[in-house]
Every structure is written in structure tokens, then in C-alpha cells.
Amino acid sequence: MPNVPVTRILDAAANRAAEGLRVVEDYVRFVLDDSHLTQLLKQLRHDLAQTCAALPQADRCTARDTQHDVGTEITTDAESERTDAWDVCLASFERAKQSLRSLEEFSKVTSPEMAGRFETLRYRLYTLEKAIGITHESCSRLSNSNLCVLIDGQATAEEFKQLLKKILNAGVGMIQLRDNKLPDRELLERAHTLVSQSKKRRDSSRPPLPHTLTIINNRPDIAVASHADGVHLGQDDLTAKAARAILGPRKLIGISTHSIEQARRAVLDGANYLGAGPTFPSATKSFDAFPGLDYLRQIATEISLPIFAIGGIQAENLAEVLETGVNRVAVSGAVAKAPDPGEAASKLMEILRNAATR
Known part of the structure; x- marks a missing residue:
């Protein structure tokens, strides 16, 4: 029988990770116009979806309880402030990284074999974050x-x-x-x-x-x-x-x-x-x-x-x-x-x- 609280966490973290990666991909695709990095981000999203598929969608939806989620009403001023598109990208990187870590840790409770896959995805994201950050800064420094x-x-x-x-x-x-x-x-x-x-x-x-x-x-x-x-x-x-x-x-x-x-x-x-x-x-x-x-x-x-x-x-x-x-x-x-x-x-x-x- 699924562990409902943990499944609920995994569902929320999976959604946040996928959403964060999509926002980063949009920045790289439409602002940087970088085909190489866009392809790598798309592959990362695809691999995340495949890994999360091991957790049945029916179990995820059953455990989900957005209406009674105490976190939906908790916000900070910084969440609604973004200075530019790069700031949006940075915030989405943080969201995706933290969510992958949450997926890695809580999957150890229900599916230990999945934890290693989430860890690998997290390290791949670190590499992409470095490359995208350097590309953003270098385009400015060499303008x-x-x-x-x-x-x-x-x-x-x-x-x-x-x-x-x-x-x-x-x-x-x-x-x-x-x-x-x-x-x-x-x-x-x-x-x-x-x-x-x-x-x-x-x-x-x-x-x-x-x-x-x-x-x-x-x-x-x-x-x-x-x-x-x-x-x-x-x-x-x-x-x-x-x-x-x-x-x-x-x-x-x-x-x-x-x-x-x-x-x-x-x-x-x-x-x-x-x-x-x-x-x-x-x-x-x-x-x-x-x-x-x-x-x-x-x-x-x-x-x-x-x-x-x-x-x-x-x-x-x-x-x-x-x-x-x-x-x-x-x-x-x-x-x-x-x-x-x-x-x-x-x-x-x-x-x-x-x-x-x-």
C-alpha cells in the first residue's frame, strides 16, 4: 500500500522539478537561442519524466491534496519579485535543484532504487547550470x-x-x-x-x-x-x-x-x-x-x-x-x-x- 504522505511529497517535488526545468529551458531556448543547451535540458526533462513514471500516476493523483496544502498560502515577498529574465531563470534553477534533492531523499522511503537516478539527474543539472551561467555572463563580458x-x-x-x-x-x-x-x-x-x-x-x-x-x-x-x-x-x-x-x-x-x-x-x-x-x-x-x-x-x-x-x-x-x-x-x-x-x-x-x- 502506498505511503500517502511520502507519495504526496514525491508528487509535489516531481511537479516542481519539471516546472522549474521547463522555465529554464524556455530561457535558454528563447533568450540565449542556444540549441545545444536546449537539447540537453529537454533530455533532462525527458529523463526526469521517465524516472518519475516508476511512481504510478494514479497513486500520485490520489495522494495529491492541493486544496488542503498548508504551503499554498505561505509566500515571501521575494517570490513575486524578478528583476529580469535571467533572474527568473536563476530562481527556476533553484526550484529544480531543491526539488530533485527532495525526490532523491524521500524516494529512499518507498523506492530506494529511484534515489540514485534522481541523484544523477541532480548532478547533470549542476553541470547545465554552470554552462548556462557562464554563457549568460560571457555574452555580456565579450559584448x-x-x-x-x-x-x-x-x-x-x-x-x-x-x-x-x-x-x-x-x-x-x-x-x-x-x-x-x-x-x-x-x-x-x-x-x-x-x-x-x-x-x-x-x-x-x-x-x-x-x-x-x-x-x-x-x-x-x-x-x-x-x-x-x-x-x-x-x-x-x-x-x-x-x-x-x-x-x-x-x-x-x-x-x-x-x-x-x-x-x-x-x-x-x-x-x-x-x-x-x-x-x-x-x-x-x-x-x-x-x-x-x-x-x-x-x-x-x-x-x-x-x-x-x-x-x-x-x-x-x-x-x-x-x-x-x-x-x-x-x-x-x-x-x-x-x-x-x-x-x-x-x-x-x-x-x-x-x-x-x-
């Missing part, structure tokens, strides 16, 4: 970063400073220092210069200009020591988890991806932005394969985390990239090796701005 310029340390510190000045004056949203040849001490000095010059340009402008994000390639230790904004990792570099342990919670982590499977994994691993490519052959870096424009179309359709197309991109082929739906690009030689790096960067940014207003 002014449509162009990333990759530069090396140059032959001398002065040459580096002069190149940096030209690129910063163009208003580039992100600069990545990528140099595998400089000794560590010199690399750290260049990183300090990058960070200090970016800050100086921002603070000296009236009104203050948007911050140029400073990224160090493959060296989270240098990023921390120089107070850069973050680090960029390749597929063979440190994992995002290892880098995060060094960087702490607030630094940005970018991850290069060459397939949709790598991109999906990077989202769940906690990347703040993705590099996608290589798109075209590059004069500054050799590649074994080119996912090309087809990959850009695929990732733009599926993932809403900030995405930078990479590999051989120049002003002459930028329109082809933008037609895929990817609206951010990372370039190296197109700016750093141009006769006038500042002018080259400005031209690329103008194309990006014009495309955004269409």
Missing part, C-alpha cells in the same frame, strides 16, 4: 569584443609596445599574446606591457572607452602573474579544469575547437568563448585540416557562447565568414603584418560593425 588580434612578442620590447599602441588605438576588443619562443621572463614582461597599456588607454579616454580584453595563449601562469583577463587554450594544451584551478573563477578561458563535438564539450567544460576553425589557410600557422565555413555554420546554429572564427581571415574574405552567422573573428597576420596595423584593424572592425547593423 564589445568582435575582433581579437593575435600578436607575438616582436623582436624587441619597444617594437612590441609600438605595435600594441597602434592596435589599441584602433579600438580592438581583444588582444591575445601568442609567443612560444620568448623566454618566460621576457614573455611575462610583454604580458605586463599588454595589460598596462590596455588599462592606460581605457583610463585616459574621456569618456572611458570599452575595455580591451587581454588574453595570454596557453600560459595561465603568465596570465595570473600579469593580471591579464584570461587565457586561450588549444586542444592539446591544459584542460579547462586545470587552467581554472590556476586562474581562479573570474578569468576568461577560451578554447580552440575544430569540430562540433569539441565545441559541445568545451561549453560543458566551462569555456567562456570558443575559437572555431581553421576556416582558411593561414600564413602564420599551419594546419592539417580545415573544417572551414561549414563548421562555422554548424556551430553558429547550435551554440550561443561567444565564438571567434579563426584561420586565414582577412578583410577580403570576412564577408564569407559573417554569412555563416559567426560574428566574431580572430586574426593575426591580417593586422600584425599589415603595413599599417592600426588601419588594418580599423577596416576589419568597420566591416564587423556594418554587418551587425544590417
Whole structure:
């Protein structure tokens, strides 16, 4: 015979969990427009429904007593206050997590084998909460970063400073220092210069200009020591988890991806932005394969985390990239090796701005 009070709890918790997941899914689907995360949330809801099906619907409905539920009249002021859609999403995450925990604990009384399934669902939700939260925040933090310029340390510190000045004056949203040849001490000095010059340009402008994000390639230790904004990792570099342990919670982590499977994994691993490519052959870096424009179309359709197309991109082929739906690009030689790096960067940014207003 069913334990009516416990069945009543399980029924209420199952309803709350499903409702909370649906609200989160609506946010991810209609606000973030993220197909990948929407699909994962939909699968989680489906798996929750399958797990709850072990508790007969007839027993749930019989135990339900909404008319005499003392909790329906208990409310707090905070329950009716939501500042924006993201606040709604956060509240629904909390509702779903707490409900899954209640399902897990009380199912131990009537169906112990179900408790482990609810626990697994809860941990999956934690992972999705992390990915969705990072996506929401990263879209905001990188809202002014449509162009990333990759530069090396140059032959001398002065040459580096002069190149940096030209690129910063163009208003580039992100600069990545990528140099595998400089000794560590010199690399750290260049990183300090990058960070200090970016800050100086921002603070000296009236009104203050948007911050140029400073990224160090493959060296989270240098990023921390120089107070850069973050680090960029390749597929063979440190994992995002290892880098995060060094960087702490607030630094940005970018991850290069060459397939949709790598991109999906990077989202769940906690990347703040993705590099996608290589798109075209590059004069500054050799590649074994080119996912090309087809990959850009695929990732733009599926993932809403900030995405930078990479590999051989120049002003002459930028329109082809933008037609895929990817609206951010990372370039190296197109700016750093141009006769006038500042002018080259400005031209690329103008194309990006014009495309955004269409």
C-alpha cells in the first residue's frame, strides 16, 4: 500500500522539478537561442519524466491534496519579485535543484532504487547550470569584443609596445599574446606591457572607452602573474579544469575547437568563448585540416557562447565568414603584418560593425 504522505511529497517535488526545468529551458531556448543547451535540458526533462513514471500516476493523483496544502498560502515577498529574465531563470534553477534533492531523499522511503537516478539527474543539472551561467555572463563580458588580434612578442620590447599602441588605438576588443619562443621572463614582461597599456588607454579616454580584453595563449601562469583577463587554450594544451584551478573563477578561458563535438564539450567544460576553425589557410600557422565555413555554420546554429572564427581571415574574405552567422573573428597576420596595423584593424572592425547593423 502506498505511503500517502511520502507519495504526496514525491508528487509535489516531481511537479516542481519539471516546472522549474521547463522555465529554464524556455530561457535558454528563447533568450540565449542556444540549441545545444536546449537539447540537453529537454533530455533532462525527458529523463526526469521517465524516472518519475516508476511512481504510478494514479497513486500520485490520489495522494495529491492541493486544496488542503498548508504551503499554498505561505509566500515571501521575494517570490513575486524578478528583476529580469535571467533572474527568473536563476530562481527556476533553484526550484529544480531543491526539488530533485527532495525526490532523491524521500524516494529512499518507498523506492530506494529511484534515489540514485534522481541523484544523477541532480548532478547533470549542476553541470547545465554552470554552462548556462557562464554563457549568460560571457555574452555580456565579450559584448564589445568582435575582433581579437593575435600578436607575438616582436623582436624587441619597444617594437612590441609600438605595435600594441597602434592596435589599441584602433579600438580592438581583444588582444591575445601568442609567443612560444620568448623566454618566460621576457614573455611575462610583454604580458605586463599588454595589460598596462590596455588599462592606460581605457583610463585616459574621456569618456572611458570599452575595455580591451587581454588574453595570454596557453600560459595561465603568465596570465595570473600579469593580471591579464584570461587565457586561450588549444586542444592539446591544459584542460579547462586545470587552467581554472590556476586562474581562479573570474578569468576568461577560451578554447580552440575544430569540430562540433569539441565545441559541445568545451561549453560543458566551462569555456567562456570558443575559437572555431581553421576556416582558411593561414600564413602564420599551419594546419592539417580545415573544417572551414561549414563548421562555422554548424556551430553558429547550435551554440550561443561567444565564438571567434579563426584561420586565414582577412578583410577580403570576412564577408564569407559573417554569412555563416559567426560574428566574431580572430586574426593575426591580417593586422600584425599589415603595413599599417592600426588601419588594418580599423577596416576589419568597420566591416564587423556594418554587418551587425544590417
